Amino acid sequence: xxxxxxxxxDWRREVATCDPTYYKWNQWLFLKMLEKGIAYRKTQxxxxxxxxxxxxxxxxxxxxxxWRTGAVVEKREIPGYYLKITDYAQELLDHVxxxxxxxxxxxxxxxxxxxxxNWIGKSEGVRFAFPHEIxxxxxxxxxxxxxxxxxxxADTIMGVTFCAVAPEHPLALHAxxxxxxxxxxxxxxxxxxxxxAELATQEKKGERTGLxxxxxxxxxxxxxxxxxxxxxxxxxxxxxxxPAHDERDFAFALKYGLPxxxxxxxxxxxxxxxxxxxxxxxxxxxxAGTPEAKHFDDKQWQDWYAEKGAGVAxxxxxxxxxxxxxxxxxxxxDLAAKGLGEKKTTWRLRDWGVSRQRYWGTPIPIIxxxxxxxxxxxxKDLPVILPQDCVPDGSGNPLIKHEGFHxxxxxxxxxxxxxxxxxxxxxxxxxxxxxxxxxDPKNSxxxxxxxxxxxxxxxxxxLGGSGMDQYIGGIEHAILHLLxxxxxxxxxxxxxxxxxxxxxxxxxxxxxxxxxxxxxxxxKGGIEYFWPHEVEDFHDDAGKVLGAKLKQAKGDLPAxxxxxxxxxxxxxxxxxxxxxxxxxxxxxxxxxxxxxxxFTAPPEATLEWNDAGVEGSYRFLRRVWGFxxxxxxxxxxxxxxxxxxxxxxxEGQKLRREMHMVLKQVSYDYERMQYNTVVSGxxxxxxxxxxxxxxxxxxxxxxxxEGVSLLVRLLYPACPHLTHTIWAELGFARAVGDLLDxxxxxxxxxxxxxxxxxLMLQVNxxxxxxxxVPAGADKSAIEAAALASEAFVRAxxxxxxxxxxxxxxxxxxxxx
RNA sequence: GCCUGGGUGGUGAAAUUGGUAUACACAGCGGACUUAAAAUCCGCCGCUUCGUUCAUAGCGGGCGUACGGGUUCGACCCCCGUCCCAGGCACCA
Numbered sequence: 001x002x003x004x005x006x007x008x009x010d011w012r013r014e015v016a017t018c019d020p021t022y023y024k025w026n027q028w029l030f031l032k033m034l035e036k037g038i039a040y041r042k043t044q045x046x047x048x049x050x051x052x053x054x055x056x057x058x059x060x061x062x063x064x065x066x067w068r069t070g071a072v073v074e075k076r077e078i079p080g081y082y083l084k085i086t087d088y089a090q091e092l093l094d095h096v097x098x099x100x101x102x103x104x105x106x107x108x109x110x111x112x113x114x115x116x117x118n119w120i121g122k123s124e125g126v127r128f129a130f131p132h133e134i135x136x137x138x139x140x141x142x143x144x145x146x147x148x149x150x151x152x153x154a155d156t157i158m159g160v161t162f163c164a165v166a167p168e169h170p171l172a173l174h175a176x177x178x179x180x181x182x183x184x185x186x187x188x189x190x191x192x193x194x195x196x197a198e199l200a201t202q203e204k205k206g207e208r209t210g211l212x213x214x215x216x217x218x219x220x221x222x223x224x225x226x227x228x229x230x231x232x233x234x235x236x237x238x239x240x241x242x243p244a245h246d247e248r249d250f251a252f253a254l255k256y257g258l259p260x261x262x263x264x265x266x267x268x269x270x271x272x273x274x275x276x277x278x279x280x281x282x283x284x285x286x287x288a289g290t291p292e293a294k295h296f297d298d299k300q301w302q303d304w305y306a307e308k309g310a311g312v313a314x315x316x317x318x319x320x321x322x323x324x325x326x327x328x329x330x331x332x333x334d335l336a337a338k339g340l341g342e343k344k345t346t347w348r349l350r351d352w353g354v355s356r357q358r359y360w361g362t363p364i365p366i367i368x369x370x371x372x373x374x375x376x377x378x379x380k381d382l383p384v385i386l387p388q389d390c391v392p393d394g395s396g397n398p399l400i401k402h403e404g405f406h407x408x409x410x411x412x413x414x415x416x417x418x419x420x421x422x423x424x425x426x427x428x429x430x431x432x433x434x435x436x437x438x439x440d441p442k443n444s445x446x447x448x449x450x451x452x453x454x455x456x457x458x459x460x461x462x463l464g465g466s467g468m469d470q471y472i473g474g475i476e477h478a479i480l481h482l483l484x485x486x487x488x489x490x491x492x493x494x495x496x497x498x499x500x501x502x503x504x505x506x507x508x509x510x511x512x513x514x515x516x517x518x519x520x521x522x523x524k525g526g527i528e529y530f531w532p533h534e535v536e537d538f539h540d541d542a543g544k545v546l547g548a549k550l551k552q553a554k555g556d557l558p559a560x561x562x563x564x565x566x567x568x569x570x571x572x573x574x575x576x577x578x579x580x581x582x583x584x585x586x587x588x589x590x591x592x593x594x595x596x597x598x599f600t601a602p603p604e605a606t607l608e609w610n611d612a613g614v615e616g617s618y619r620f621l622r623r624v625w626g627f628x629x630x631x632x633x634x635x636x637x638x639x640x641x642x643x644x645x646x647x648x649x650x651e652g653q654k655l656r657r658e659m660h661m662v663l664k665q666v667s668y669d670y671e672r673m674q675y676n677t678v679v680s681g682x683x684x685x686x687x688x689x690x691x692x693x694x695x696x697x698x699x700x701x702x703x704x705x706e707g708v709s710l711l712v713r714l715l716y717p718a719c720p721h722l723t724h725t726i727w728a729e730l731g732f733a734r735a736v737g738d739l740l741d742x743x744x745x746x747x748x749x750x751x752x753x754x755x756x757x758x759l760m761l762q763v764n765x766x767x768x769x770x771x772x773v774p775a776g777a778d779k780s781a782i783e784a785a786a787l788a789s790e791a792f793v794r795a796x797x798x799x800x801x802x803x804x805x806x807x808x809x810x811x812x813x814x815x816x
Numbered sequence: 817g818c819c820u821g822g823g824u825g826g827u828g829a830a831a832u833u834g835g836u837a838u839a840c841a842c843a844g845c846g847g848a849c850u851u852a853a854a855a856u857c858c859g860c861c862g863c864u865u866c867g868u869u870c871a872u873a874g875c876g877g878g879c880g881u882a883c884g885g886g887u888u889c890g891a892c893c894c895c896c897g898u899c900c901c902a903g904g905c906a907c908c909a
Binding site for chain 1: 841
């Protein structure tokens with residue numbers, strides 16, 4: 001995609017050769033977004049490598065296999081540009097959500113729709129405040145004397161025994177100023193990662209702030225803690241702690257000896273069900289106070305403690321006896337009456353940070369002036385292009401040090417010397433609209449125009465879609481790329497550039513192709529990757545790979561050097577485990593390479609690459625060629641005559657039935673893009689033709705001609721070269737027209753009709769034989785035949801039939 | 817840790833979605849053709865000393881879709897729980 005648009009990077013020189021036109025429109029739209037407030041600037045916290053002075057990618061920190069294992073990771077706040085994808089959260093959700101009336105992406109795989117729904121993470125709850133009198137150094141109330149929290153479990157508000165805030169929360173910072181122990185804890189939190197995965201897996205730790213806030217309903221004082229598991233970026237960076245009904249709070253309370261107060265009781269023996277939460281019901285059978293209530297053990301977490309809607313409120317004063325929804329409504333109403341809170345929808349989705357401290361990527365078109373701050377580059381000066389003579393030294397963003405990039409730059413407002421913004425845009429920006437630019441690639445006046453309208457709207461509409469008809473991409477893009485592209489399309493729509501809501505009508509997500517990964521730690525503490533062909537595995541007795549050895553000396557490393565086996569992972573340039581299809585093409589030809597790739601697994605499946613089976617595909621194509629040429633004379637004769645009325649013998653009718661069964665299956669599989677069974681269908685067809693003893697009759701000649709014509713057309717999309725040649729050489733092109741224009745073959749329903757069908761016979765669900773009945777036999781006739789059959793009599797051994805189940809066309813099951 | 821998938825012969829996989837488990841191939845084994853090799857063609861190919869039998873042939877039985885339960889006349893498919901693998905987790909793209 002990027003190469004087609006001229007965005008290729010020469011990896012050896014590590015110099016971007018950008019397409020200035022594409023950069024120009026990225027920058028142009030970015031400035032439009034700044035104008036509309038869709039783009040904005042703020043500081044963000046990132047993982048920072050202080051040795052190389054670069055931002056670390058998650059993979060480099062999380063999995064421990066990263067390149068910077070020796071480096072100290074720290075957090076750093078750096079400024080960057082953000083896009084307000086959160087403004088579009090509701091629409092992004094509506095269009096993708098399974099079961100939503102507004103959903104339009106019905107041609108997307110359900111799993112991708114679910115992943116996006118969870119990623120957007122709409123959650124409806126209550127946002128309310130704990131009032132307090134805490135003042136900062138200047139004497140002003142912090143947060144106007146209100147510490148806001150968000151919860152989906154307002155019904156458990158009477159069980160609050162503490163509150164926890166994020167390490168970056170103003171109350172935490174305020175308390176740390178006079179509390180060295182807390183300050184040290186905040187520093188410790190900074191050393192950890194910033195990603196969701198890291199936060200979720202690290203040990204939950206906390207520290208007292210010594211501050212207290214007031215419970216909004218009871219007026220009790222509640223102690224405020226700092227928790228390393230509280231995210232500043234979600235909600236208000238503070239949570240209420242209800243250890244009795246939240247697993248994480250429970251663990252936290254046990255660890256620090258905080259009180260645990262049960263406020264929801266669940267009846268024992270009554271399973272939790274959504275229906276149990278009827279609004280207004282004031283008593284549930286076996287609920288609190290009755291002997292059957294489940295026992296609450298404050299030393300041991302049990303899953304029912306957190307079940308929503310399973311029980312009723314207890315130890316909650318006026319709310320006692322209320323079910324989940326009734327209690328939540330009552331609490332929300334009381335908070336609203338006090339002016340301290342209201343129902344609110346919160347999203348997991350965060351704004352899209354597009355700044356990258358990298359050399360490649362579209363430069364962000366901003367000029368920094370000492371007097372006027374960040375000033376947009378005037379439209380007439382676009383595009384800002386990357387210097388072509390910049391060679392990164394592996395440390396920091398080279399654009400900062402590249403004086404040529406800043407030479408002659410002046411502030412657009414005052415004309416004083418100024419410097420360029422050195423951040424570049426996330427390359428996801430490029431992939432968010434390249435497909436629209438494809439429709440209008442040479443337009444130098446506008447970002448997109450008539451071509452895009454035609455292909456993305458008019459043409460799509462004619463075909464029953466609202467955007468591109470079919471998008472194909474790896475499953476690894478299920479969330480980020482696809483969500484960004486959807487967002488970007490909606491922004492372009494709102495700016496009047498396109499007339500569609502969604503870019504991709506139908507989606508096929510390919511599975512990843514995996515290969516073995518071999519690594520070795522370098523002396524410097526980095527990681528070196530080896531190609532699978534460079535090493536030789538050694539195994540334990542069970543055949544499990546323990547490790548590998550270098551086959552031949554490489555650089556300074558002697559043959560036999562121990563190499564670590566990391567298991568399988570996605571093919572990647574950096575991991576040296578990719579496979580070049582060119583090797584297969586050179587050895588077997590493009591038709592075989594394509595056929596094998598299609599045959600080896602369904603497109604959605606994850607695949608561990610192995611070309612051991614490619615011989616089979618090669619052999620098959622040679623058999624196709626061989627069959628066609630063995631019968632070449634007969635076929636040429638047949639294609640020049642009309643044999644449509646030639647009578648078929650009984651064996652011929654059977655062959656024709658087989659042919660049309662395959663045609664039906666293959667057509668269906670092409671439509672559902674199940675290409676591996678397309679290929680096996682073609683193999684079946686050839687096997688059937690090959691096994692048939694053709695005689696010299698017109699009927700057989702017609703069959704042979706039809707069979708080859710079907711095989712060639714079914715195989716054409718997979719193996720165009722071979723089939724095209726056969727089609728032309730055997731006279732089909734003369735008789736029917738060029739293969740490219742030949743119609744897709746239609747299933748002849750008459751060919752599929754059978755006089756007799758075979759049904760499986762089961763006794764008590766176990767296969768005991770089979771049964772042949774006339775195709776039109778009704779249920780009672782089949783029943784009678786089954787009961788009278790030898791197989792049933794033998795299997796039943798005199799037992800009386802109690803029930804007979806007939807599945808038309810499939811089987812008969814007799815229960816005795 | 818969370819979200820989303822997946823786990824079926826020695827291997828890649830199929831099963832038209834609750835109805836004959838292992839299609840189609842690869843590898844392997846046996847055979848034909850050949851001076852020989854390659855190529856090609858034919859046959860076998862889940863487990864089981866459980867029964868019958870001289871037989872390790874044939875026929876029949878039992879067990880088998882990661883593991884443990886459940887629903888059903890019937891479960892690879894639906895439900896509950898467990899284990900393992902992969903993708904994503906916001907700066908790899």
